[in-house]
Amino acid sequence: MTTLTKTEDAPAPTGRDAFLSVRDLRVQFSTEDGIVKAVDGLSFDLERGRTLGIVGESGSGKSVTNLTVLGLHNPKTTTVTGEIVLDGQELTGAREKTLEKLRGNKMAMIFQDPLTALSPFYTIGRQIMEPFRKHTGASKKEARERAIEMLTKVGIPHPKTRVDDYPHQFSGGMRQRAMIAMALVCDPDLIIADEPTTALDVTVQAQILDLLKDLQQEFGSSIIFITHDLGVIAEMADDIMVMYGGRAVERGSAAEVLRAPRHPYTWGLLSSMPSLSGNVHEKLMPIPGNPPSLLNPPSGCAFHPRCGFRSEVGGTLCTTDRPELGAGRASACHLTAEQKQTLFVEQIKPRLG
Amino acid sequence: MLRFLIRRLSSAFVILILISAFTFLIFFAAPRDPAVLACGKNCTEAAKDIIRDNLGLNDPIAQQYWEFMRGIVMGRDFSVGRCDAPCLGVSFNTDLMVWDTIVDRLPLTLSLSLGGLVIFLTLGLGAGLMAAAKKGTVTDKTLSSMSLVFSSMQIYFLGPIVLGALVFSSGIMESPRYVPITEDPLGWFTGLLIPWFVMALIFTAQYTRMSRSSMIEQLQEEHVRTARAKGMSRPYVFFRYAWRGSLIPIVTILGMDLGALLGGAIVTEMTFSLAGIGRLAVDAVTNIDLPLTMGVMLIGATFILMCNVVVDAAYAYIDPRVRLG
The missing domain is CATH 1.10.3720.10 (MetI-like)
Structure with missing residues (x-):
């Protein structure tokens, strides 16, 4: 097991046949205080029918990345460079009309809070029908039937009458189901789910996750699943990308990243998560400090001010040199593969229970 | 929607009744005797008495208010003539019906x-x-x-x-x-x-x-x-x-x-x-x-x-x- 911890070339993960391929994506907002580098040189691939989990703290750039994929950033204040290729089609710099045809059709988004993300002014049915009619040119009647069909699919009882209800007449879980129905109404190939279960009760969370998995099997869609909940990601994702300060710091299959994480930040995330089987008296280990300022990010490795393993690297490498993320299973850290292995096994693993 | 409107309309109606009662009180809150105001320049005590009687100012306040409200629904008779419903009274100045003026x-x-x-x-x-x-x-x-x-x-x-x-x-x-x-x-x-x-x-x-x-x-x-x-x-x-x-x-x-x-x-x-x-x-x-x-x-x-x-x-x-x- 060899790991590239540093490569000079631009990262070029797996093949070109990926369904969604993001290369060296940079998203910058100009604010009054200066330029915020919300996403800074991000590359990843997503294959058809697979689920990529993106994990990270608030402000790590995970939501911005996905809004950029959909082209929902504010063009006046945002500069986007790099490549986003969806099924062979370049999205960065694509015309607004082109993006409008893709949104809700080929790529759809499920938002975090269904209460604020659904319009209070229109019926659930109308909100589901809208994208269907726009993208397929269906008649009102056909669209209504499709909306009822979708509501049935996502498990809303009495869909024929509920279709005429307003969002405020639905419960939280039902609203999220309706939102999923709305996102899936045109059979999108790419679904971006931005913390779709964060606003829900734990029991409802599990139902929604099951529903998403079932629907993915049925439609064969690819999913980007954004969350900060590692339990949820273990349930959902095939692959995981950990983000920190607008960059990917670790990438691998879900099993690899969760069972044998290699980046100190991922270790921190895992150690700060309570374990059901673990000792109750074992203290959680939060990551010290705060997420980095994207306005003025730390030099070298963005994680160095909070990293407990800096001394292991020695010298000033961490503060001066930014570690790059290699191809395939990789982590962006100056520690050597052996160090990572030993540190994880000796210091981190015992705490995870 | 209909029930909603009926509810709002009826509460508006109640408020209107209250407002009418308050407005009615300005008659008595006014600094001068309404009879004097209605009387004009060459006013005598006798003339004032007739006016008071005409306007019903000698009646209890509650009855005067009742007459006023009744007038709005049924119309009233004044010395200057018949005031058809909705009757809001007669102007002191012009002797014209208030409703017609409005x-x-x-x-x-x-x-x-x-x-x-x-x-x-x-x-x-x-x-x-x-x-x-x-x-x-x-x-x-x-x-x-x-x-x-x-x-x-x-x-x-x-x-x-x-x-x-x-x-x-x-x-x-x-x-x-x-x-x-x-x-x-x-x-x-x-x-x-x-x-x-x-x-x-x-x-x-x-x-x-x-x-x-x-x-x-x-x-x-x-x-x-x-x-x-x-x-x-x-x-x-x-x-x-x-x-x-x-x-x-x-x-x-x-x-x-x-x-x-x-x-x-x-x-x-x-x-x-x-x-x-x-x-x-x-x-x-x-x-x-x-x-x-x-x-x-x-x-x-x-x-x-x-x-x-x-x-x-x-x-x-x-x-x-x-x-x-």
């Missing part, structure tokens, strides 16, 4: 306020939407500062300037006057054009600012972003999603403004020498014409309450969450 002045006030309303809503909402859509640009800044200038002006300042420029010195237009629309639609329109615009300019400013800020707020709502994420076009989302929500605060102030305008656009009417309800109210108060004052107050209150019911209905129409409550 009905006589009403078309002007309706024309003035509704015409002005159309103009200031169109201009105000239009400018507000444009400023919101182009937030931060030169267009936005120009519109915003213009609205600040106009909102700090007054009708009695702007009015004479416009009159001076367009009527007195250049003669481009005639002095504002009122011709019933049924007699001469064009004359009605041109006669009121200046008052409409002067009034509208000042109201426009307020609506521009309100509509701009409310729209900017709505455009940041998450459901607006969701609609964009569904692939709906920018204009569609702008009008169908954001605009609808932005109307709620606008409907609120619109209801208040319209109610106040219908109850008499006092300053506008005085500035342009137009004889509407506002002018009538001022005359009634300066002449201590108590029945007329009461009548104008009641009519004004009725308009404000009606506008409130309309506003409530508009809320329910715009936002379905209000319908159940």
Whole structure:
């Protein structure tokens, strides 16, 4: 097991046949205080029918990345460079009309809070029908039937009458189901789910996750699943990308990243998560400090001010040199593969229970 | 929706009854004896007694109020003649029926306020939407500062300037006057054009600012972003999603403004020498014409309450969450 911890070339993960391929994506907002580098040189691939989990703290750039994929950033204040290729089609710099045809059709988004993300002014049915009619040119009647069909699919009882209800007449879980129905109404190939279960009760969370998995099997869609909940990601994702300060710091299959994480930040995330089987008296280990300022990010490795393993690297490498993320299973850290292995096994693993 | 309206209308009715009771009390709160006011110049004690008797001022207050309310429903007989329902009494000054006087002045006030309303809503909402859509640009800044200038002006300042420029010195237009629309639609329109615009300019400013800020707020709502994420076009989302929500605060102030305008656009009417309800109210108060004052107050209150019911209905129409409550 060899790991590239540093490569000079631009990262070029797996093949070109990926369904969604993001290369060296940079998203910058100009604010009054200066330029915020919300996403800074991000590359990843997503294959058809697979689920990529993106994990990270608030402000790590995970939501911005996905809004950029959909082209929902504010063009006046945002500069986007790099490549986003969806099924062979370049999205960065694509015309607004082109993006409008893709949104809700080929790529759809499920938002975090269904209460604020659904319009209070229109019926659930109308909100589901809208994208269907726009993208397929269906008649009102056909669209209504499709909306009822979708509501049935996502498990809303009495869909024929509920279709005429307003969002405020639905419960939280039902609203999220309706939102999923709305996102899936045109059979999108790419679904971006931005913390779709964060606003829900734990029991409802599990139902929604099951529903998403079932629907993915049925439609064969690819999913980007954004969350900060590692339990949820273990349930959902095939692959995981950990983000920190607008960059990917670790990438691998879900099993690899969760069972044998290699980046100190991922270790921190895992150690700060309570374990059901673990000792109750074992203290959680939060990551010290705060997420980095994207306005003025730390030099070298963005994680160095909070990293407990800096001394292991020695010298000033961490503060001066930014570690790059290699191809395939990789982590962006100056520690050597052996160090990572030993540190994880000796210091981190015992705490995870 | 019907139940909602019935409930709002009946509560408006109760409030109207209360207002009528309070207005009725001004008869007795007035600094002078109503009989003296009604009596005129050559007044004798004997004449005053007759008037008191005529007006029923010797009866207990409750009975007088009852007579007044009965008159509104059934009509009343006065020494000057029969007062048909809805009877609001007889003016001390002119001996004319209060209701007839008001009905006589009403078309002007309706024309003035509704015409002005159309103009200031169109201009105000239009400018507000444009400023919101182009937030931060030169267009936005120009519109915003213009609205600040106009909102700090007054009708009695702007009015004479416009009159001076367009009527007195250049003669481009005639002095504002009122011709019933049924007699001469064009004359009605041109006669009121200046008052409409002067009034509208000042109201426009307020609506521009309100509509701009409310729209900017709505455009940041998450459901607006969701609609964009569904692939709906920018204009569609702008009008169908954001605009609808932005109307709620606008409907609120619109209801208040319209109610106040219908109850008499006092300053506008005085500035342009137009004889509407506002002018009538001022005359009634300066002449201590108590029945007329009461009548104008009641009519004004009725308009404000009606506008409130309309506003409530508009809320329910715009936002379905209000319908159940």
